[in-house]
Each structure stands twice: as C-alpha cells, then as structure tokens.
Amino acid sequence: MTKTLRNISEYSILSQHIPLKVSTTPLPDYYYEEEPQFMYLEAPPTECYCDESCVALGDCCSDYTFVCPRRDCAVSSWGPWEGCVADDGICGIGVQQRTRYVTQKAERGGKECPPLKEMRTCYTQCPKRRSLDDITTVALLLDYRHNQTRSKMARDNIYWDLPSVHEKLKEATYYCVKYKIGWVNRNCWHKQFRTHLYRGNTICAECQPEATLHRSNSRCASDLDDGEQGFWKLIGPKSCNGMWTRIGRDDNCHCSQKHPDLDPFLLV
Incomplete structure (x- = not known):
C-alpha cells in the first residue's frame, strides 16, 4: 500500500492544476478479505485561490482557466x-x-x-453694459399714421439747421424692429388697437432718424437687444401698455415697405 501511494505522489505537478487525492473505500464485511480494495480520486480539502498570483504559487483552483481569469474595468x-x-x-x-x-x-x-x-x-459671454442714458423703463409707441410728422417738423424747425444736428441727421438711418407682444393690459380695449396689440402678435416698430438725435447710440429710447423682454406703452389711449420680446432688427427699413404683413407702430 505504501508503494502505491508513493507512485501516486509522483503526480504532484499535475495536482497543482487538477488537485487529486487518493482514498480507499473498505468493502462490506460479507466480502472476502482477499478481494482487493477499490481506490478512487477526489479533490483535496486544501484551499485554492482564484487570483493572478495563484499560477506562480501553484495554488489555483481546478476551474481557474474558465472561471477565474482577471477582468479589466x-x-x-x-x-x-x-x-x-x-x-x-x-x-x-x-x-x-x-x-x-x-x-x-x-x-x-x-x-x-x-x-x-x-x-x-x-x-x-458677458451681457453688454448699457450706458445710463440707454436705461429706460418703458418704450413709447405711436400710431403709424403719424410716420410723416417728424420729417415735416424738421423742415420748419431751426434746431435741425444746427451744424452738429444736421451732421448727425445725415448719418442716422431708419430701422425696423420686430417685437412679439406678451402680456397686455386689459385697458387696451380701443377698437383701433385691440386687433393689433394682443398676446402672441408680432408687430413692426419703426425707429426714425429724428427720434435718435438726442441719443448717444443712434437708437430709439428703450429699444432692447434681441431676445430681451421689456415694457411698452401706447401714446393716446389711457393705460394701454404691456410687455414684449425683441425678435430682430432690419436696417434701412420702413415698416410699411419691409414688413407690410405686420402691424406697424412708431418708436418715440
């Protein structure tokens, strides 16, 4: 029996990867004593490991190759x-x-x-800082039927003949601004305007050169930048005011010519 175990131990290298153990099973008493005993192989009770070092140390589990390989993140x-x-x-x-x-x-x-x-x-991008003279609270609107009034006044007013004013007037141009109407005061009930100044409607506000002469930036008072929200007030009807959002600007523009499909007004 000792010789048999010695032969089995020669497989120690193999047992590093497929651990084996020799064990005996005694036969029942009714078997003859001269009958040989059966022998079988089973896994040893020793600990095995499943990490990257077990290959070098020879203590890997028998299923290492398909269960225990390392896994990267x-x-x-x-x-x-x-x-x-x-x-x-x-x-x-x-x-x-x-x-x-x-x-x-x-x-x-x-x-x-x-x-x-x-x-x-x-x-x-930081927002542009406005000069103090450009910070006003409410934009004033005027009915577009007065669009020729300023040009007639200019011809009859000696103020427009001053060299500085005359030079500035030559450089100033007309421009149009599209505004989308937001909230509207319920006092805007006048039939002449309630079909134009209502929530969701886009209007054309015209800025005339004469309205920019007292400004340092060649813009009408209270004109906003694209995307900004502000307040407006209609001159004439009492307490007709609201809020709007600036959509865009067109230079060298008259509302009646450039945007005939939009309701026109004048920026004061």
Whole structure:
C-alpha cells in the first residue's frame, strides 16, 4: 500500500492544476478479505485561490482557466459636456465637465478604471453694459399714421439747421424692429388697437432718424437687444401698455415697405 501511494505522489505537478487525492473505500464485511480494495480520486480539502498570483504559487483552483481569469474595468463612452460654470458665478472664464460611468468593475487583479470625470476651461459671454442714458423703463409707441410728422417738423424747425444736428441727421438711418407682444393690459380695449396689440402678435416698430438725435447710440429710447423682454406703452389711449420680446432688427427699413404683413407702430 505504501508503494502505491508513493507512485501516486509522483503526480504532484499535475495536482497543482487538477488537485487529486487518493482514498480507499473498505468493502462490506460479507466480502472476502482477499478481494482487493477499490481506490478512487477526489479533490483535496486544501484551499485554492482564484487570483493572478495563484499560477506562480501553484495554488489555483481546478476551474481557474474558465472561471477565474482577471477582468479589466470597462467604462461607458463620454457623456455630453455640461454647461459652462463661470468662476464668478455670472460670466467670463469658467469650467465645464463631462462624465462617464463604470460598466464592469475590475476583478481578480484586472486593470483599474480610468478617470470618470473630465474638465476643461470655457467662457461665457458677458451681457453688454448699457450706458445710463440707454436705461429706460418703458418704450413709447405711436400710431403709424403719424410716420410723416417728424420729417415735416424738421423742415420748419431751426434746431435741425444746427451744424452738429444736421451732421448727425445725415448719418442716422431708419430701422425696423420686430417685437412679439406678451402680456397686455386689459385697458387696451380701443377698437383701433385691440386687433393689433394682443398676446402672441408680432408687430413692426419703426425707429426714425429724428427720434435718435438726442441719443448717444443712434437708437430709439428703450429699444432692447434681441431676445430681451421689456415694457411698452401706447401714446393716446389711457393705460394701454404691456410687455414684449425683441425678435430682430432690419436696417434701412420702413415698416410699411419691409414688413407690410405686420402691424406697424412708431418708436418715440
């Protein structure tokens, strides 16, 4: 029996990968004593391992090759860049970031996960600062039927003959601004205007050169920038006012010619 066990131990190298153990099973009492005993192989009770070092140390589990190989970390693709967060919280230089997430954790000595967050410098355009003379509360509107009044007054007023005024008037031009009407005061009930000044309607507001002579920026008073919201008031009817949003501007423009499909008004 000792010789048999010695022969079996010669398979120690094999047992490093497929651990074996020799054991005996006694026969029942009713068998003859001279009958040979059966022998079988079974896994040893020793501990085995499932990491990257077990191959070198010779203590891998028997199913290592198909159960225990190392697994590297896997991540998703980058998500979209988030909005720019300014350093001062308002505008200017800031940072923005994008992220990704882990789809498979590293196991058994696999490659660790790469960074999940990426950042870069960005810039947010600061709003234009208006001069004090351009900051007004309400834009005044006038019925478009008065669109020839200023040009007639200019010919009869000596003020327009002053060299400085005359020079500025030569450089000034007509321009049109499209505004979308928002909230409207319920006092705008006059039949002449309630079909033009109502929520959702887009109107054309014309700025004439004579209305810009007292301005330093060649714009009508209370004219906004595209996308801005502001207040308007109609001259004439009592308490006819509301809010609007600026859509766009056309230079060298008369509302009656450039936008005949829109309801026209004059910016005072």
